[in-house]
Amino acid sequence: MTVQQLDVIGFGNAIVDVIARSEEAFLDRHGMRKGGMTLIDEARAEAVYADMGPGVEISGGSAANTMVGIAALGGRAGFIGKVRDDELGGIFAHDIRAAGVAYATPAAVAGPTTARCLILVTPDGERTMNTYLGAAQHLTPADVDANAVASAGVTYLEGYLWDPAEAKEAFLKAADIAHKAGRTVALTLSDAFCVGRYRAEFLNLMREGIVDLVFANEAELTSLYETGFDAALAQLRRDVTRGVVTRSEKGALSVAGEDLVVVPAHPVAKVVDTTGAGDLFASGYLHGFARGFTPEESLKLGALAAAEIISHIGARPEQGLKALALENGLRV
Numbered sequence: 001m002t003v004q005q006l007d008v009i010g011f012g013n014a015i016v017d018v019i020a021r022s023e024e025a026f027l028d029r030h031g032m033r034k035g036g037m038t039l040i041d042e043a044r045a046e047a048v049y050a051d052m053g054p055g056v057e058i059s060g061g062s063a064a065n066t067m068v069g070i071a072a073l074g075g076r077a078g079f080i081g082k083v084r085d086d087e088l089g090g091i092f093a094h095d096i097r098a099a100g101v102a103y104a105t106p107a108a109v110a111g112p113t114t115a116r117c118l119i120l121v122t123p124d125g126e127r128t129m130n131t132y133l134g135a136a137q138h139l140t141p142a143d144v145d146a147n148a149v150a151s152a153g154v155t156y157l158e159g160y161l162w163d164p165a166e167a168k169e170a171f172l173k174a175a176d177i178a179h180k181a182g183r184t185v186a187l188t189l190s191d192a193f194c195v196g197r198y199r200a201e202f203l204n205l206m207r208e209g210i211v212d213l214v215f216a217n218e219a220e221l222t223s224l225y226e227t228g229f230d231a232a233l234a235q236l237r238r239d240v241t242r243g244v245v246t247r248s249e250k251g252a253l254s255v256a257g258e259d260l261v262v263v264p265a266h267p268v269a270k271v272v273d274t275t276g277a278g279d280l281f282a283s284g285y286l287h288g289f290a291r292g293f294t295p296e297e298s299l300k301l302g303a304l305a306a307a308e309i310i311s312h313i314g315a316r317p318e319q320g321l322k323a324l325a326l327e328n329g330l331r332v
């Protein structure tokens, strides 16, 4: 077996977020689906941006956020995702490397600009995302660094990658390399509407054993099985080796065959912005999983990292997660 050099390698859309506070009326005026992620074209991105209030630009991308969280916990993380050789692409690459994540995917030198996600955060802290995929959709199988994948304990794939056709091929190639190297393949279902678009394909990935570990929130899980929570959880146990389900203020759980482990949510003084909550939960869980910690320890690390991220604007941690974990009595 290849020597393990990374704990986790993530594949995802490489995106810079533009985040602004907004009233619900803004969402209604633009016909936005509150709490979801909607793909938009460049013309709509420009129209929405022109109407948004003052925003902040912060690097994002679901799997990229997760890898940054793992690095912040002291783990070894890598990321594969496509930017263009433009200003936003330079910012994305700088930020992820500065956070300690290995990132070497070459930037596209032609084609659409770097992906942007226009995020409106309403007074209740809920985020509504509008993603222009741009260069991110041109991640291809040629971008898969086979050595890096084979040397990572876990290959983590973002469900949003199922939207661009070529990225889907990259996803399958990475999963195959990881399994041939005896590694774990994990998938996050990303978004309930994304599950609606690809339900049959996601179930196939699970039932065919292409993914071993699945992350979902309650809405994604019930959308996947088109049934209530308890029935959906029972099906998840049958379809995948290990499942991790987040339930917002109700905490989180993991299932593996007959095993069930439940942890409460980590307390948060005020929910400022839910962007990245699931991503950072996955950071904590994957960090613990890759280090061989118990499911309870891993879930608690996830709950802690999620609590940090929703207490401020943006999906990249502002506090040292490693120190925070130690202060809270968790091993990292």
Ligand SMILES: OC[C@H]1O[C@H](O)[C@H](O)[C@@H]1O
Pocket: 013, 015, 016, 017, 059, 060, 061, 062, 065, 117, 129, 275, 276, 277, 279, 315
């Ligand atoms: O999960 C949050 C992330 O999803 C979207 O991909 C945004 O970039 C954001 O950072």
